[in-house]
Amino acid sequence: VAVTASSLNGNALAGHGYIGAIDLGGTKILASIAAPDGTIVSRAKKMTRADRGAETVVERMTEAVREAAAEAGIDVRAIVAAGVGAPGPIDTANGVVKQAPNLGWDNFPLRDALSTRLGCPVSVGNDVSVAVLAEHAAGAGRGVRHLVGIWPGTGVGGGMIMDGKLYGGVGDLAGEVGHMTIKAGGPKCGCGGRGHLEALCSRTAIVREIAKMVKRGAKSEITKIAGGNILQATSGDLAKALLRGDKVVMKVLDRASKHLALGIASVANLLNPEMVVLGGGVIEALGDPFVERVTELVRKQPLRAATADLKIVKSQLGDDAGITGAALLARQIQL
Amino acid sequence: VAVTASSLNGNALAGHGYIGAIDLGGTKILASIAAPDGTIVSRAKKMTRADRGAETVVERMTEAVREAAAEAGIDVRAIVAAGVGAPGPIDTANGVVKQAPNLGWDNFPLRDALSTRLGCPVSVGNDVSVAVLAEHAAGAGRGVRHLVGIWPGTGVGGGMIMDGKLYGGVGDLAGEVGHMTIKAGGPKCGCGGRGHLEALCSRTAIVREIAKMVKRGAKSEITKIAGGNILQATSGDLAKALLRGDKVVMKVLDRASKHLALGIASVANLLNPEMVVLGGGVIEALGDPFVERVTELVRKQPLRAATADLKIVKSQLGDDAGITGAALLARQIQL
Numbered sequence: 241v242a243v244t245a246s247s248l249n250g251n252a253l254a255g256h257g258y259i260g261a262i263d264l265g266g267t268k269i270l271a272s273i274a275a276p277d278g279t280i281v282s283r284a285k286k287m288t289r290a291d292r293g294a295e296t297v298v299e300r301m302t303e304a305v306r307e308a309a310a311e312a313g314i315d316v317r318a319i320v321a322a323g324v325g326a327p328g329p330i331d332t333a334n335g336v337v338k339q340a341p342n343l344g345w346d347n348f349p350l351r352d353a354l355s356t357r358l359g360c361p362v363s364v365g366n367d368v369s370v371a372v373l374a375e376h377a378a379g380a381g382r383g384v385r386h387l388v389g390i391w392p393g394t395g396v397g398g399g400m401i402m403d404g405k406l407y408g409g410v411g412d413l414a415g416e417v418g419h420m421t422i423k424a425g426g427p428k429c430g431c432g433g434r435g436h437l438e439a440l441c442s443r444t445a446i447v448r449e450i451a452k453m454v455k456r457g458a459k460s461e462i463t464k465i466a467g468g469n470i471l472q473a474t475s476g477d478l479a480k481a482l483l484r485g486d487k488v489v490m491k492v493l494d495r496a497s498k499h500l501a502l503g504i505a506s507v508a509n510l511l512n513p514e515m516v517v518l519g520g521g522v523i524e525a526l527g528d529p530f531v532e533r534v535t536e537l538v539r540k541q542p543l544r545a546a547t548a549d550l551k552i553v554k555s556q557l558g559d560d561a562g563i564t565g566a567a568l569l570a571r572q573i574q575l
Numbered sequence: 576v577a578v579t580a581s582s583l584n585g586n587a588l589a590g591h592g593y594i595g596a597i598d599l600g601g602t603k604i605l606a607s608i609a610a611p612d613g614t615i616v617s618r619a620k621k622m623t624r625a626d627r628g629a630e631t632v633v634e635r636m637t638e639a640v641r642e643a644a645a646e647a648g649i650d651v652r653a654i655v656a657a658g659v660g661a662p663g664p665i666d667t668a669n670g671v672v673k674q675a676p677n678l679g680w681d682n683f684p685l686r687d688a689l690s691t692r693l694g695c696p697v698s699v700g701n702d703v704s705v706a707v708l709a710e711h712a713a714g715a716g717r718g719v720r721h722l723v724g725i726w727p728g729t730g731v732g733g734g735m736i737m738d739g740k741l742y743g744g745v746g747d748l749a750g751e752v753g754h755m756t757i758k759a760g761g762p763k764c765g766c767g768g769r770g771h772l773e774a775l776c777s778r779t780a781i782v783r784e785i786a787k788m789v790k791r792g793a794k795s796e797i798t799k800i801a802g803g804n805i806l807q808a809t810s811g812d813l814a815k816a817l818l819r820g821d822k823v824v825m826k827v828l829d830r831a832s833k834h835l836a837l838g839i840a841s842v843a844n845l846l847n848p849e850m851v852v853l854g855g856g857v858i859e860a861l862g863d864p865f866v867e868r869v870t871e872l873v874r875k876q877p878l879r880a881a882t883a884d885l886k887i888v889k890s891q892l893g894d895d896a897g898i899t900g901a902a903l904l905a906r907q908i909q910l
Contacts, residue, residue, distance in 0.1 A: 429878075511744050546744070
């Protein structure tokens with residue numbers, strides 16, 4: 241049995257029995273098992289295959305948990321509860337994914353579908369909310385009472401810890417930092433709005449802007465790196481192009497970092513958090529130098545009351561934030 | 576003794592003894608007395624005279640409370656506690672006004688200065704925060720657990736009730752909705768930033784835009800209405816110009832309402848409140864038609880998850896929101 245001991249704070253994830261934790265993405269499913277002592281003892285990965293329908297996705301999630309259980313050397317019946325971080329707005333009380341364009345889901349009862357297959361209680365939360373929950377419990381935000389997470393990737397997700405607790409607002413929809421207007425009349429967002437943070441600094445927005453410049457004649461390495469189709473470039477491809485000194489990518493990322501800084505300053509002025517945690521694909525790929533540049537730009541904003549002492553840090557759990565948060569959700573069922 | 580019975584919810588303001596409540600503005604001081612049964616029984620008004628220095632302002636605040644007490648037929652020594660809503664960021668724990676450009680104050684210890692003169696404990700809060708507290712306790716937001724107040728006037732202030740309590744963030748600075756960037760690279764804000772909500776829909780911003788258009792040759796009634804100097808136009812002057820069908824004022828207000836709607840939608844996407852309360856000079860002067868227009872524009876925003884059911888209402892307490900909130904602060908000292 242291969243046991244990958246995690247460097248996480250074991251206490252937050254510790255509890256009675258084994259936990260199944262799933263990070264459900266538009267492209268891939270990451271499943272894991274958390275042991276009673278709180279360590280993540282195994283992982284399994286599968287493609288999501290959302291194109292084959294919701295039932296197939298649930299079947300693949302179940303399969304991924306089974307594989308992770310086998311890897312951990314436990315019977316799947318030893319799993320006492322499971323948690324899922326899923327994209328889009330979630331009706332957490334009923335475990336329903338309200339709207340997930342990446343999955344093509346509309347009011348899909350994920351909790352019940354998965355609970356039937358796994359034979360244990362399941363809890364479902366928004367993917368970024370649970371990642372932020374994890375950063376607060378076991379990552380960069382340990383002991384921080386007021387924290388906002390901003391997750392630029394395919395979109396720009398977010399989540400908030402206020403007074404030490406995940407904040408959901410009246411309908412558990414809070415945290416959509418990606419749909420704050422930063423540049424009225426600016427580029428179109430996936431939601432149809434204009435100049436939203438997501439339309440300015442998600443990977444999708446960055447890549448679209450690069451493609452536009454290349455179409456106009458600018459020269460960039462990214463076409464080659466991304467295998468011909470710029471729009472398919474990953475965050476990792478952007479990082480590679482930067483390393484090669486690609487001017488176009490540099491310019492577009494510079495603009496994105498400025499807009500991200502305006503978004504962070506806006507959130508800080510509104511909420512006066514102690515810390516902003518940055519995570520997600522773009523941040524993981526570009527790393528600390530990008531976070532430091534964004535921090536510099538936030539500090540340059542003239543209203544300094546809420547930004548001068550604001551801590552701006554990179555996610556500590558990285559790719560494990562999702563499964564850690566999902567495991568925390570599952571532990572909460574037990575409370 | 577002239578007793579003006581208030582239409583407020585008496586319960587929230589009721590308590591032991593008489594309360595002095597002060598709404599401190601850059602131009603005027605409004606003082607009032609709240610009786611043990613919670614009704615506001617008298618009011619007094621004075622010019623602030625900030626140009627004469629902080630000590631003069633405190634003297635005038637004290638005088639205003641004395642006048643209100645006389646009006647209520649009580650001795651000033653019968654006042655058991657006093658509350659103040661003051662502009663700018665406040666160190667509420669120490670009753671210090673950190674920064675109030677309108678008053679020329681920098682870390683002024685208002686609580687102690689006023690407490691010495693009045694001979695009773697004093698509590699100081701941000702003017703808009705206490706107004707929002709009042710709307711929640713005794714106005715438009717009674718019984719609402721998650722509420723955001725947006726107050727366009729000379730600037731654009733704000734305040735938040737989350738989980739039924741005023742939310743201050745880590746340094747009690749939360750609520751600066753006026754300094755969220757709505758239009759990156761847009762008009763300059765008083766704080767030095769660009770495209771902040773305050774730079775787009777405060778009275779100051781609206782009047783500046785009108786003046787610019789008139790300078791370029793556009794014809795407007797506002798010059799006459801404001802007595803020659805457009806930059807001195809009040810929110811009431813804007814309302815008068817609208818009534819006369821002034822096209823320039825109409826156009827600028829239309830733009831301001833669009834930006835205000837984007838600000839409301841941003842806040843809703845981030846915080847998912849049940850209600851947004853609009854107050855402040857611009858809202859009081861332009862009234863329900865303006866609030867209805869802004870609401871229409873919010874509903875047109877494509878991401879509807881957090882805005883479709885959002886209640887957008889006008890402040891119920893109007894000019895009394897400030898003193899009501901200040902009285903609530905004072906009652907909290909007693910708890």
